[in-house]
Amino acid sequence: MAPLGLAEWELVGVALFIGSFIGVVITRVPDGVTLLGRSRCAACDATLAVRDLAPLASWLAAGGRCRRCGARIGGFHPGVELAALAVAIISVAVDRGGDAWIDAGLGWWLLALGWIDWRRAVLPDVLTLPLIALGLAAIALAPDELWDRVVGAAAGFLGLWAIAWIYRRLRGRDGLGLGDAKLFAASGGWVGVSGLPSVLAGAALAALAAAGVMMLAGTRLDRHSTLPFGPFLALATWLVWLFGPLG
Numbered sequence: 001m002a003p004l005g006l007a008e009w010e011l012v013g014v015a016l017f018i019g020s021f022i023g024v025v026i027t028r029v030p031d032g033v034t035l036l037g038r039s040r041c042a043a044c045d046a047t048l049a050v051r052d053l054a055p056l057a058s059w060l061a062a063g064g065r066c067r068r069c070g071a072r073i074g075g076f077h078p079g080v081e082l083a084a085l086a087v088a089i090i091s092v093a094v095d096r097g098g099d100a101w102i103d104a105g106l107g108w109w110l111l112a113l114g115w116i117d118w119r120r121a122v123l124p125d126v127l128t129l130p131l132i133a134l135g136l137a138a139i140a141l142a143p144d145e146l147w148d149r150v151v152g153a154a155a156g157f158l159g160l161w162a163i164a165w166i167y168r169r170l171r172g173r174d175g176l177g178l179g180d181a182k183l184f185a186a187s188g189g190w191v192g193v194s195g196l197p198s199v200l201a202g203a204a205l206a207a208l209a210a211a212g213v214m215m216l217a218g219t220r221l222d223r224h225s226t227l228p229f230g231p232f233l234a235l236a237t238w239l240v241w242l243f244g245p246l247g
Contacts, residue, residue: 004092004096005096005097007096007097007098007100007101008092008096008097008100011088011091011092011100011101011104012085012088012089012092014088015081015084015085015087015088015089015104016055016056016081016082016084016085017055018084018088018108019055019080019081019082019083019084019085019108020053020055020077020080020081022080022084022108022111022112022115023076023077023080023081024039025112025116025127026080026112026115026116026119029112029116029124029126029127030116030119030120030122030124039052039053041066041068041069041071041073042071044066044068044069044071046066046068046069052067055078055081056078056081056082059073059077059078060078080111080115083111083115084108084111087104087107087108087111088104090103090107090242091103091104091107091242092104094242094243102138102141103241103242106190106238106241107238109127109131109134110131110234110235110237110238111234112127113127113128113131113183113230113234114230114231114232114233114234114235115231116230117179117228117229117230117231117234118228118230118231121226121228122179123177123179123180123182123183123230124179125179125182128179128182128183128185128186129182131183131186131189131190132153132182132185132186132189133189134189135149135153135186135188135189135190136149136150136153136189138190145192148192148193148194149188149189149190149192149193150189151188151192151193152187152188152189152191152192152193152194152195152196153185153186153188153189154185154188155188155193155196156181156184156185156186156187156188156189156193156196157181157182157184157185157188158181159184159196159200160176160180160181160184160185161178161181163176164176164177164178164180164181176229179230180229180230180233183230183233183234183237184196184199184200184233186237187199187233187236187237187240190237190241191237191240191241191245194245195240195241195244195245197245197246198236198240198245198246199233199236199237199240200236201236201246202232202235202236202239202240202246203229203232203233203235203236204232206232206235206236207227207229207232210227210232211227
C-alpha cells in the first residue's frame, strides 16, 4: 500500500480532538443536554479553561485531577480519545484518502453509540436514525449496491425486532430493545443485506467473549443478567464494513 499522504496524516492528527468531542456526546446526548455548553468539572462545577481541554495532554499535565478542586478525573475521557485515535490508525491502515475518512467517520459514530449503550443501556434515536440515513446516502458512492443496502436496512430492523419479540414471548422479559433493531438497520444500510449475517455472528461472538472475560474477572452472570448488545453490534458493523463479510 502507498505511504501515508497529507489526507491520512490529517485524519490521524484530528483523531484525539474528535475523541474529545465524542466524550462530550457520550456524556450529554443520553440526557438531552446541548453539546454547545462549556465543559465543567463534575466535582466542583468550575468551567474548564482552554488549557484544560487539550485532548489527553491536559489530563496528563494535571495528573488526572481538576486543577481547581483537586478531584480525581477518571480515565473515561482519555480512554475515548485513545479509542478514537485507534479508529483513525486502523482506518488509514486499511484505506487511503477519502475512503479512510469515511471508514473513520463511521467508526467514530459507532464508537459513540456503543459506549453510550455500555454506560447507559440506551441507543439514542438522535444517533441511530441519522446513521441509517447516512448509510443509504453513501449509496451515491456505489449505486450498484442500492437494493442490497435498502433491503439490508429493512431486514436489519425487522430481523432484530422479530428476535426481540420472540425472546419476550418465550422469556417474559425484554432481551433486545428497539434501539438494537435500529442500530442493526443502520448496519444493513452500510454493509448491505449480504453483510448482516456476519455482523450478527460477529456481535454474538464478541458478546460471549466479553461475558467470559467478565466472569473470569469475578463478575457473576446468570440467566437474569443483562449485557448491552449495542457495543458488539457497533464493533461488528465496523469490522464488516472494513474487511467485508465472513467467509
